Amino acid sequence: MTVPVPAALDPLNTAVLTITCPDRGGIVAAVSQFLHNHGANILHSDQHSTDPAGGTFFMRMEFHLAGLDLARDQFERAFATVVAAPFGMEWRVSYTTQPKRMALLVSRYDHCFLDLLWRKRRGELNIEIPLIISNHDDLRRDAEMFGIPFHVVPVTKDTKAEAEAEQVRLMHEAGADFAVLARYMQILSGDFLRSFGRPVINIHHSFLPAFVGANPYRAAFNRGVKLIGATSHYVTEELDAGPIIAQDVIPVTHRETPDSLMRIGRDVERQVLARAVKAHVEDRVLVYGNKTVVF
Amino acid sequence: MTVPVPAALDPLNTAVLTITCPDRGGIVAAVSQFLHNHGANILHSDQHSTDPAGGTFFMRMEFHLAGLDLARDQFERAFATVVAAPFGMEWRVSYTTQPKRMALLVSRYDHCFLDLLWRKRRGELNIEIPLIISNHDDLRRDAEMFGIPFHVVPVTKDTKAEAEAEQVRLMHEAGADFAVLARYMQILSGDFLRSFGRPVINIHHSFLPAFVGANPYRAAFNRGVKLIGATSHYVTEELDAGPIIAQDVIPVTHRETPDSLMRIGRDVERQVLARAVKAHVEDRVLVYGNKTVVF
Amino acid sequence: MTVPVPAALDPLNTAVLTITCPDRGGIVAAVSQFLHNHGANILHSDQHSTDPAGGTFFMRMEFHLAGLDLARDQFERAFATVVAAPFGMEWRVSYTTQPKRMALLVSRYDHCFLDLLWRKRRGELNIEIPLIISNHDDLRRDAEMFGIPFHVVPVTKDTKAEAEAEQVRLMHEAGADFAVLARYMQILSGDFLRSFGRPVINIHHSFLPAFVGANPYRAAFNRGVKLIGATSHYVTEELDAGPIIAQDVIPVTHRETPDSLMRIGRDVERQVLARAVKAHVEDRVLVYGNKTVVF
Amino acid sequence: MTVPVPAALDPLNTAVLTITCPDRGGIVAAVSQFLHNHGANILHSDQHSTDPAGGTFFMRMEFHLAGLDLARDQFERAFATVVAAPFGMEWRVSYTTQPKRMALLVSRYDHCFLDLLWRKRRGELNIEIPLIISNHDDLRRDAEMFGIPFHVVPVTKDTKAEAEAEQVRLMHEAGADFAVLARYMQILSGDFLRSFGRPVINIHHSFLPAFVGANPYRAAFNRGVKLIGATSHYVTEELDAGPIIAQDVIPVTHRETPDSLMRIGRDVERQVLARAVKAHVEDRVLVYGNKTVVF
Structure with missing residues (x-):
């Protein structure tokens, strides 16, 4: 009864990135640009800010790993350097293949x-x-x-x-x-x-x-x-x-x-x-x- | 659009009796018998007891007055004597014609x-x-x-x-x-x-x-x-x-x-x-x- | 943790009477009087009528059997004769001891x-x-x-x-x-x-x-x-x-x-x-x- | 009782961009980059795709106009050329100042x-x-x-x-x-x-x-x-x-x-x-x- 899921979009091959950091302009742009550059296709994206004028910013992005151009550890190291550090993010990536x-x-x-x-x-x-x-x-x-x-x-x-x-x-x-x-x-x-x-x-x-x-x-x-x-x-x-x-x-x-x-x-x-x-x-x-x- | 209500069942001609008293057998029988004897047709009846073995009993009865064989004050006096007193009831009757x-x-x-x-x-x-x-x-x-x-x-x-x-x-x-x-x-x-x-x-x-x-x-x-x-x-x-x-x-x-x-x-x-x-x-x-x- | 239930009010010793019949005055009085006369203490009572002026009447009464003065089959036979027949009732009694x-x-x-x-x-x-x-x-x-x-x-x-x-x-x-x-x-x-x-x-x-x-x-x-x-x-x-x-x-x-x-x-x-x-x-x-x- | 809202974040000075287009990688990155480049601070962002493998993509972004570096009509023309056209978007901007x-x-x-x-x-x-x-x-x-x-x-x-x-x-x-x-x-x-x-x-x-x-x-x-x-x-x-x-x-x-x-x-x-x-x-x-x- 369940429609077969195409391999590239296998739900087992997705990841979730969660971020907490001080709110300021450009966060969504930086994260989505980084993911896009490395072949990760964003499936869902949610964000929240306690106060756009200097509050705390929260984000959750779910994306496919099928097109990822880096190994997972390389991907995480790159993210840490290129995006997380400049914005002072606390962050984490979870992979659906690792329940x-x-x-x-x-x-x-x-x-x-x-x-x-x-x-x-x-x-x-x-x-x-x-x-x-x-x-x-x-x-x-x-x-x-x-x-x-x-x-x-x-x-x-x-x-x-x-x-x-x-x-x-x-x-x-x-x-x-x-x-x-x-x-x-x-x-x-x-x-x-x-x-x-x-x-x-x-x-x-x-x-x-x-x-x-x-x-x-x-x-x-x-x-x-x-x-x-x-x-x-x-x-x-x-x-x-x-x-x-x-x-x-x-x-x-x-x-x-x-x-x-x-x-x-x-x-x-x-x-x-x-x-x-x-x-x-x-x-x-x-x-x-x-x-x-x-x- | 509203179906006309037959005169005998005019919602404006109903009353609500509420009762609180110590729970014991025979209350429902006594009240419903009294109402029936005096031509009051019971429309809704609800009861509750905090504890059937010696708790407090609550009742609400809604009935039509169309067939009532007594004036309201006579009806209330009779109820007080015949039913309420023997059971030690706190009680009240409200009439829908007196909002x-x-x-x-x-x-x-x-x-x-x-x-x-x-x-x-x-x-x-x-x-x-x-x-x-x-x-x-x-x-x-x-x-x-x-x-x-x-x-x-x-x-x-x-x-x-x-x-x-x-x-x-x-x-x-x-x-x-x-x-x-x-x-x-x-x-x-x-x-x-x-x-x-x-x-x-x-x-x-x-x-x-x-x-x-x-x-x-x-x-x-x-x-x-x-x-x-x-x-x-x-x-x-x-x-x-x-x-x-x-x-x-x-x-x-x-x-x-x-x-x-x-x-x-x-x-x-x-x-x-x-x-x-x-x-x-x-x-x-x-x-x-x-x-x-x-x- | 559960408070012990007193024997007389053992939930296993209750019965439910359900009734369907043409609506007319006196049903509640007749049923509750019958139950009271035979030592059945009413615990819950619900009634409904599709139309008080000549509709169908429904009732459910839950009562204790502890004080019942008749055997179950005698009780049911008496109810059939004294109450159910005169009012043209379809009715049934269920006992909680017979799941x-x-x-x-x-x-x-x-x-x-x-x-x-x-x-x-x-x-x-x-x-x-x-x-x-x-x-x-x-x-x-x-x-x-x-x-x-x-x-x-x-x-x-x-x-x-x-x-x-x-x-x-x-x-x-x-x-x-x-x-x-x-x-x-x-x-x-x-x-x-x-x-x-x-x-x-x-x-x-x-x-x-x-x-x-x-x-x-x-x-x-x-x-x-x-x-x-x-x-x-x-x-x-x-x-x-x-x-x-x-x-x-x-x-x-x-x-x-x-x-x-x-x-x-x-x-x-x-x-x-x-x-x-x-x-x-x-x-x-x-x-x-x-x-x-x-x- | 209401806390005064700082001018820069006046709710009357926000806009909502809604987008519908064929789903493909890079949409979120392109839109958020464009907004960030022109001084619009994203307040809320929602997206949905009927099917990440070739379905329809929907997005709603709410942002502040306080820092916008363009007039509204220039902003919309730029968006049409730089973002909307390449992705084949149907889109619209609404301004809270224009109820x-x-x-x-x-x-x-x-x-x-x-x-x-x-x-x-x-x-x-x-x-x-x-x-x-x-x-x-x-x-x-x-x-x-x-x-x-x-x-x-x-x-x-x-x-x-x-x-x-x-x-x-x-x-x-x-x-x-x-x-x-x-x-x-x-x-x-x-x-x-x-x-x-x-x-x-x-x-x-x-x-x-x-x-x-x-x-x-x-x-x-x-x-x-x-x-x-x-x-x-x-x-x-x-x-x-x-x-x-x-x-x-x-x-x-x-x-x-x-x-x-x-x-x-x-x-x-x-x-x-x-x-x-x-x-x-x-x-x-x-x-x-x-x-x-x-x-």
Whole structure:
């Protein structure tokens, strides 16, 4: 049913360039000229500026590599010298042939967890999942069904530091590029974040900044809100306060209980987390301060 | 284009009975039997219980009066004795032939204000609007266009108590049954609420309980949320903390500024406020504690 | 984490009564009086009338059986005589202790299929799934993971009649109360529907009545719509024309291709089908003519 | 409350360039280089290609004119020669200091009509409204409230051709750049469209392509859909079949009648039309074949 993709435009042969730099004239021209000169055909281009008069400039360009006249490392070195340095850019190139490696952390709730595994299996997410880490054994059979190594690292108050060290070791060993907390019910320490040193994406089961912390469905019930939500964000040391990637809500009525809110909320949580992970994987998310640009 | 309504079912000849009482068996049977015995034909019926084992029971019944075998006051007296007393009910009957009288308070923003006036003109809201009160003169011409008396009551820090007394006097004089703050930019005191003694509906321009207080669009911008919202609630002494009637949100991106959030938010605000006012006017909202049942 | 449910209000000990009859005064009173007299405590009650002046009346009442003073068959016989007959009611009682038995038909797409299996496992749907039937072997391993018998019944143009007979035989043998087509890619004949003789729920991947028939995402792409949708409906002999139970849509832009519309649409399809199945299972759907009342 | 905008970045001093051309490498580079060379600072840039291998390329660039080193006509001539001709571009530049002139056609329904007038008054739409044309006198007072010339041109079967000629004459005389049918209840002929020669935007009160033609709410009621919608599109000779600009829907239940669907639908209609008009006015809509790119 799928129309065959011509070789030259093979989606597996594309790259994404993301840029953050001080805004000034000529950036788009310089980047697009450079890409054109080296045979890279621009497929999509997005840009944003916090303030055209001296703010921060963000860009994401997706392009085909088929006509590239340089090897990848030469291409990147040339870009660094010719374009990035003069404009003071922070930048990165990702190649679709090198899928990001995602570590999946989970506790007992299976909805976000299974949803990501299904999407991976269906080809919706261009990722590898080299490992799953849980503080419980409950989801082992599901992990095995998908053929992914499942590590149980129990966490108690006393063993938290060692447990986190073990988790980070496992993720580093597996070459994880980022981690996703699919309703992982432990708060990560600053040490964890620093020693892992890569992005960690969480799903919080409320419309942040409302109902930070534990039991948001109970809090939503007590306040009598008419919508419940979910928020996916990058994890920072401050609880539930990191840069937001995606949010959504669903209407509810007085008929719901904290338990039924939890059930209804599951559908929003898995949808929002999947959207955030997909955006991250496709290099659509640029962080600045405590906010995100999501192209 | 509208099909003529048969006389016996004239929508102008209906009533709404709302009930709150301790839950126990037999309530629906007793009420529906009473209505049937007196020739009232039930059109809609909604019920809710916070807990069937000893919680609070809420009911709303809408019925035709065409076949009623008693005068209204006799009917109400009979209901009080035969049904309400034995079950310990708080109850009320409203008649569609006696539209509620709404006082409209407004400052300078016109969007919620115009939306309500237009809905009244279109026949969407079964209300009278006997007066508009503003602390500015800006919207006088619009008020006059709709033929509604427009009172300017300026409010300063020093004159707030007198201004509020004057507002309440005007509303009582006009026979207002409830008041709506259509982006009225003053906080009402407890004295105002007590001396007015009737429901006051507000529209807050955020998804409460996120961003209580002033400048919620600025706060939303600073937090980098991906949805902005509006909340309509009954006003209580605690700022933005009263029982919520209606809420909605709209997706936004990193491209928005506090100003453009304000523009986008206007569409949600007017829609949410209109929904809340309509629910209130049709006796669909029952308050308990700090929450609402919205049938 | 779940608060224990008191025995008397065990959700497993409730029943749902659904009624369709000519509208006239006294129905609610008669039904609620009957239930009250026999110790059934009403938990939820919904009613609808197509026209209070001589239309059709629909009601759904959910009640506890804990205090029932009759055995179930006596209770049903008494209701038939005392209430149903005088009002000319079509009616039915379902008991939550007797979950409906769902036959699941599927081809190769796994998203609706997995979503229903997962919801069953999470306890969101009060059903048994005694069998899965497919015209392909692809999803056998998933079926086995959930411990459900998986039957492959290949369908070709020439063998369609026999294949359908075999499918119906399998479903009857398994005691299926209804069937769900979770993206089952074959059109069912009138013979199938008649010989199965029970409700069949389908998910169509468009916002019906737009884009009836094959390839709706291609048709949506060609028309350039800005929303794509999904519709769940009861299957009738006329293709995609049966009574609609649930619909939803999702915004799309010019950037999508037929393939990406298909991917985006999957999330709506599974959500809409799950909503329809849940409504059916909880006896919330009453069919009249080619339309539904969904309480 | 609004932060003052620095002169150099005055939103009134920006321009929008839109381009359609065959896709090939180097377009973004050529355009952005040209703009940069002449002192135009790019604020926003969007692009789309129907197929990177030989499809059609679309681009919208918004830029500041403050630093422009050429007069506008020189700038446009230079662009035509240096960039547009080599790439075979169809292109256009619009200046925010020259607001588009919108003719508003209306019959008796006031909701879309008033909504556009309010948005114009509030500064949400950068337009002039030099005239309103109606086939009825009903909305004259509203038009006058906004100080806009109101022309009644009655239309009957026999006088349709002359009426349309008169309408086109009035619009040409008023210098209208485009027309909006705000629930104008007459079908425009091909002659009208050709002699006006500019875009005409309509709002249809259904989710097209479902329910083309008259009485879509009645048709939606008869089909028993669970969502109703509205579609804004450019008018072509084929009824309700022109390129779609915006669509939205709202959930409905079995409780609605054709009349209440009409009431509910008004809120969607006015919202969708406003979104389409805003997109058109800001040069975000590029038409190709029977579809649109909406940046």
